[in-house]
Amino acid sequence: MAEYNPQAVEAKWRDTWDSLGVFNADADPSRPKYYLLEMLPYPSGTLHMGHMRNYTIGDAVARYRRMRGFNVLHPIGWDAFGLPAENAAIKRGTPPRDWTNANIAQMKSVCRRFGFSYDWRREISTCEPEYYRWNQWFFLRMLERGLAYRKRSLVNWCPKCQTVLANEQVVDGCCWQHDDTPVEAKEIEQWFLRITQYADALLDDMVELEGGWPERVLVMQRNWIGKSRGTRVRFPAEGARDSKVQIEVFTTRVDTIFGAAAVILSPAHALLQTLFAGQPNHAKLEEEAARLRARIIRGADLATAEKEGFFTGRFATNPFSGQKVPIWVGNFVLAEYGTGAVMAVPAHDQRDFEFAQKYKIAFPVVIQPVESSPLRVPLKADEMKEAFTDYGRLVNSGAYSGLTSEAAIEKMTADAQTQGIGEAETTYRLKDWGISRQRYWGTPIPVIYCVQCGIVPVPDKELPVRLPENVLLTGQGQSPLANVPAFVNVKCPKCGAPGRRETDTMDTFIDSSWYFFRYTDPHNDRAPFDSALVRYWFPIDQYIGGIEHAILHLIYSRFFCKVMRDLGLVEIREPVRRLFSQGMVLKDSAKMSKSKGNVVGAIDMAEKYGCDTARMYTLFAAPPEKDLEWSEQGIEGCARFLHRVFRLIDRYAQLLRDISPRDSRPTKISAASEKEKILLRKAHQTLRRVTADFEARWHFNTSVALIMELVNTLQDREPLDKHARPEVLKQVLELLTVMLTPIAPHLAEELWEMLGHKESLHAEEWPQYSAELAQEEQVEVVIQINGRVRGRICVDVGLPEEELAERAFADPKIEQLLRGARVVKRVVIPDKLVNVVVAQ
RNA sequence: GCCGGAGUGGCGGAAUGGCAGACGCGGCGGACUCAAAAUCCGUUGGCCGCAAGGCCGUGAAGGUUCGACUCCUUUCUCCGGCACCA
Structure with a gap:
């Protein structure tokens, strides 16, 4: 009796695969391709089971697709530039390249150990000049097309570090290394990529992604782009030295413009100096504006921060009503959005309402709720507790009074255009992509x-x-x-x-924005890639990664693809056809992290149980999109199972080794014994459902459960060969082995060899289940009375409705229960149930 | 505040309109053993009952349906994203 030794089995097959190069893939137009990709990992060093989930899911799918006859491109590489390497260098004096390469070597050895089926010839590392030269090449192409440009912009500046911080390095408004030092907003010159030019394309092309991408990712991207249609209106300013000064505001609610009580500018607005000039207290005003500017805060604080502002001493004219309105500065007006100025309509905007309350600014009501609204009374400004922000009907709005909001927005925008006081405008929340980093470890x-x-x-x-x-x-x-x-x-x-x-x-997001194109042609030194190879391999059929990249990486990549299309390098609009976001791996209900001390090391698991067991548990413990709670007892269950499978096949290996493949093809069901029928039926039913799981549902936890059920069926007190012919047994055990391949590939190869095969399993075709063998002969049908189960009968599959109903009524127990009752209705679902509805 | 997602035994989870709890973990009982480990067998949602069997049960409340974990409405809780975007 052989003993299952996972480490020995895994080493043996790892070496075999390596020496045969079985996972290398080359473009071959005669074969259907499948491009499967997991997101480019950052080489942070040790790998824990949280990292491995991603690759385990990907590898299971890659192996399945290969057996389905696809030419599978499954590459990997390293997102090798970035801050951690630089910080390690600052802390320990190790050069970033050495630190990075040491980490890559370590992670690579773990990936190899787990037997992930990558084409290692295509491995890339973004910190190598052979790679990043193409970042530079793309940058120059963008520069030529005006897609890369320089401009002054606000950055996070830590006065202690004397350097710029990335947004992620700002924690609660302070520097991550100096939690007592507030980050300052500083203006410096930076390079930007004009992603906003593609805002509409990024939005419109999402129709191609619907169905293939998780809905929530698309929603997040839509919100991020934040397209908003409205009207730009110019308010001429009075009293300023330059009499032609106009303040432009952007509004989505031009219908409320007769209710404007003020115009409010951002503290960073370019016209402030002009407005302050010539006023006796202009120094004081400058100072106030500077104070509000310095306190510009980002993120969640912004929403809760107190609204603050001051009157500039100047007035503007409402171009629609001709009314004079004061010009204010307000800390809640964003400089970067719209025109950096708003018209304040307190009656119909909650922020403006709060601002007006605080500074006692009077305002009129210009929109009344429509008749069907639950708000009955006509609104009165001095009685309002909050702004009325719904659409309604215009009042106090001159010629526009009486119109609905919808109609007024359309008409007023058109009128603004003809009178030259404004025009329709679309704004975006999406901003151009600032790519300058004042850091060393990146692409020059x-x-x-x-x-x-x-x-x-x-x-x-x-x-x-x-x-x-x-x-x-x-x-x-x-x-x-x-x-x-x-x-x-x-x-x-x-x-x-x-x-x-x-x-x-x-920015290192540049590296990961196009790396998957490079995989098709990783060693090309004349171009980023050969377009013909991209034409064959693209789009990516399945991309797998964490939800944390839902916006940044996945928008930047889409943007790069569109630029490449305009450059004539690729023909596709979208690089990724299907996207899958796997859940996190938790330990003690928390994300694994060194600082929490709850990491489960990948190598530890491989040494303790074998990586097939670790892979299997990863797939079994939860459906892939959900978070997975790591359990030591859970993985032990999987280890037990694989040992059991090994013993099961080992028991019959001698007997079955020399049965020729021809003999193990599907057997005619009519000639099979009862025991054989049970085995064949279960095997083919399992195959049918596991295939469905891999094709469409992607619920590998149920695949594993089904395979366990199959093994439970095979487990028997009596030796299986007592009532089943060897060729039947061999067929069933082979199906079991094949189905294990994507989940526990090393063990599957070993079992395949034990069953007498000389050729590696990777070249084997995924079998087609036999509908005939999977077919049950009898089914249990439930009999309900008023929806409650009152009996069960066993009938032949496919028994017609009428006969099924007769059988149900003939059942002694049902018959007794129905005695004297008035049958109102009967529902008969063949092979499932009969429901008899009786009058109460 | 807005937009998503989730809520099922002691635990991870299964069932997408038709027998709720597949499969695994854990528990309990047993076999094997001098003993233990490993392995194997049985059992395991709650309540009532000697039993046959019955009743209750998928966060809560309603609804649609012959029939609802599944669809609809309301609501609670948790998780995620966005958040003064005019």
């Missing part, structure tokens, strides 16, 4: 600043602009590259005059 931005020529792109033939090694990293001050003279000082490629290189590096 390929631009030179020349005193003569200004901004000069690095010529293509000089790419890549290499990141210098051995750079001193302190975490203090400006971009580390600025301190490397050999890097900074260059001749202008245009005129030869002395120039300076750009010393900022790119």
Whole structure:
């Protein structure tokens, strides 16, 4: 009797697969392709079971698809640039490249150990010049097309660190390393990508993704883009030195404009100086504005922060009513959205209402609820407790009084256009993508600043602009590259005059925005990829990753794809056909993390139970989209199961080894014994349902459960070969082995060999279930009276309705219960149930 | 506040209009053993009952239906996202 030794079995098949290169895939137009991808991992070092879930799901699907005859592209690589490497360098003095490569080596060995079926020839690492030169190449293409540009913008600045912080490094408004130091808003010059130019395309092309992407991801992206149609209206300002000063406001509710009680500007509004100029207290006003500017806060605090503001001393004219309204500054008006100024309509906007209450600004009601509204009385401004923000009917609005809000918005916008006081406008919440990082460990931005020529792109033939090694990293001050003279000082490629290189590096989201194209042609040194290869492999058939990337990565990637399409590199609009978001792995109801001390190490599991067991438990413990609570006892159950399967097959291996494949094909059911029927039926039913799970439902937990049921059926006091012919037994055990392949691939290979096969299982075709063998002969039909189960009968499958009803009524117990009752109705569902409805 | 998602035994979960609790974990009982581990067998939602059997039960309340975990309405709780976006 052989003993199942997972580690030995796993090492054996890992080596076999490696030496045969069985997971390498090459473009082959004669075969259907399947591009399966898990999101590019960041090489943070050790891998725990939380990381492994993603790959385990992907690998199960990859192996299944391969057996279905698809040419499966299943690559992996490393998101190798980024802050943690730089911070490790600052802390421990290890160069970022060494730290990163050591982590990659470690993670790679874990992935290999788990037997994930990657085509390792296609492995990429984004910190290698062979990769990031194409980041630079794409940047230059965007620069040529005006999609990359420079502008001053606000950043998070930590005065202690003397550096810019990423949004994620701001915790509760303070620096992550100095929790007593509030982050300041500082304006510096940065590079931006004009993603807003693609806002409509990003929105409209989502129809291609519907059905294939989780609805919530699409909703999140729609909200993020935040398209909003409204009207831009100009309010001429009075009294300012420049008499032509106009304040533009953006509103989605132009129908309420007769109710405007003020115009409110953002503290960062460009016109403030102009408005303050010439007023006796202008210094005081400047100071106030500066105070509000400095306290610009982001995130959740914003929504709860007290509304604050002050009167500028100037007035503007409402172009619709001709009324004079005061111009205010308010801390709740966002500089970056719309025009940075709003008209305040306290009666019909809650924020404006609160602002007016606080500063005692009087206002009229200009929208009354329609007759059907639950708000009965006509609204009166001095009695209102909150703003009335619904659509209604206009009052006190001159010629527009009496119109509905809908009609008024349309007419007033059109009138604004003809009178030259405004126009229809669409705004977006989406902003251009700031990609400059004052950091070392990233892709250098390929631009030179020349005193003569200004901004000069690095010529293509000089790419890549290499990141210098051995750079001193302190975490203090400006971009580390600025301190490397050999890097900074260059001749202008245009005129030869002395120039300076750009010393900022790119956001690492650039790296992951197009990496999946590179996988199709990872070693190309003339172009980012060969378009013909992309044409064959794209779109990605299945992308798997965490929900945390629902917005950033998945919008940036879509944006890059659209730019590439405009560059003529690809033909598709969308890179990813189907997206799957797996749930988290929890331990003690918390996400695994070193600081919480609740990590379950991948290698530990492989050593203790074997990675097949770890993979199986990962698939079994919960459906893949839900969070999974890791349980030591749970994984032990899976280990027990795999040992049981091994013993089961080992018991009959000798007997079955020499049965030829021909003999183990589906057997005629009529010739089968009762025991054989039970085995064949269960095996083919399992195959049918497991296949459905892999094809459509993606509920691998039920697949595992079904396979366990099959094994339970095979487990018997009596030896199976007593009542079943070896060829039947062999067929059933082979089906079991094949179904285990995506879940526990090493063990499956071993069992396959034990059953007498010389060829590796990976080349085996996923079998088709036999409907004839799966068919039950008899079914239990439930008999209900008034919807309550009162009896069961066994009948032949497919018994016609009438006969089934007769059988039900003939049942002695039912007959007795129905005696004297008046049957009102009967519902007969063949093979399922009979429900008799009787009058009470 | 707005937009999603979820709520089922002691636990993870199954059942998408037709027998609620598949499968696994844990528990209980037993076999094997000098003993233990491993393995195997049985049992395991609650209540009533010697039993046959009955009643209750999918967060709560209503509704649709012959029949609802499943569909609809209201509501509670938890999780996630967005949040002064004009």
